Amino acid sequence: MDLTYTREERDFGDRLRDWLGKTLPELGPRPDPMDWPGRRAYDTAWQRRLYDAGYAGLHWPADAGGHGATPTQHLIFLEETERAGAPYVGANFVGLLHAGPTVAAEGTAAQQARWLPPILRGDEVWCQGFSEPGAGSDLASLRTRAVCDGDHYVVNGSKIWTSHAEVADWCELLVRTEPKAPKHRGISWLAMPMDAPGVTVRPLRTLAGSTEFAEMFLDDVRIPVGNRVGEENDGWRVTMVTLSFERGTAFVGEVVACRRTLGELAAAARANGRWDDLALRRELGRLNAEFTALWRLTQWNVTEAERTGGVPGAGGSVFKLRYSHARQELYDAAAEVLGPDSLDLSHDWTLDRLSSLSYTIAAGTSQIQQNIVAERILGLPKGR
Secondary structure (H helix, E strand, O other), X not given: OOOOOOHHHHHHHHHHHXXXXXXXXXXXXXXXXXXXXXXXXXXHHHHHHHHHHXXXXXXXXXXXXXXXXXXXXXXXXXXXXXXXXXXXXXXXXXXXXXXXXXXXXXXXXXXXXXXXXXXXXXXXXXXXXXXXOOEOOOHHHOOOEEEEEOOEEEEEEEEOOOEOHHHOOEEEEEEEOOOOOOOOOOEEEEEEEOOOOOEEEEXXXXXXXXXXXXXXXXXXXXXXXXXXXXXXXXXXXXXXXXXXXXXXXXXXXXXXXXXXXXXXXXXXXXXXXXXXXXXXXXXXXXXXXXXXXXXXHHXXXXXXXXXXOOOOOOHHHHHHHHHHHHHHHHHHHHHXXXXXXXXXXXXXXXXXXXXXXXXXXXXXXXXXXXXXXXXXXOOOOOOO
């Protein structure tokens, strides 16, 4: 992997920095972290600015509405936007990083034409309806049932930890369409409109006080068969495509953010006298090495995904496994730097520390990732 930038890539970075320098001062103040309708409006407005400037879906294939940028250009985009303090995808997370790439990889031409442009413009927000009360890490045990009735599926069941459900227009929904089949072979992937009759959303409050997740109840919800992505009962394979994006590339921008936070921690430690603690300085140095290595792994994963058709491989699990733990260690170090102030919920680092606790669970638990690495990369036999 060649990590040097060509003249064309350097020029791309220069143009992007110039655009960011002119555009970011025009943005209004960010909404309160607990105001999800306000955050949706802010995040979708930023997405529209990216779209109008030609930066939305930068690395998506051109036939999916993107610009076909190289992996290196994509990484430059993520680095520059994060360094400039530009808004993250926020409420657009599921659409831009999960559902959109999945539809681009697995959807029909008609499905791509219907769903991808509104995602890229920021017109429509998606949520993720995968986990259930009895199907978390063992996602294939899901029980939400879809029965075909003419040209519709009639869906009954419930979901939990439904990301951004309270502000979403669409849901990437996993349902069981063949209960007698082996559990991995009776699942289908549907796109469900959130305003469909029979959909009830109840927000869940996180440890940090946010309501970015919800439980969702589905009572005789009718979803057109044409909203199925992939073949009926082939949803597990489609889901693995979705999860490969979630584990392989969806956290890319956050690695850059963690590297920036690490620099801020070092500056804060120097300012408040904590820099004299040699153990803390060693820990910050180790974390710097960790996130530098994770960034190099990110570059490799994105390059590898491009070589294999744009879908990240099992190497994404290596990244996700280490990143989720390194993120927790970063904010443990932040607590050391802040001291008693680490209990102040008005401090961004405190909220980030609470949020980091979920990363060893979200997108597949660390135990699941260890199994994937052992079986699919190291070739070890499946556990009994």
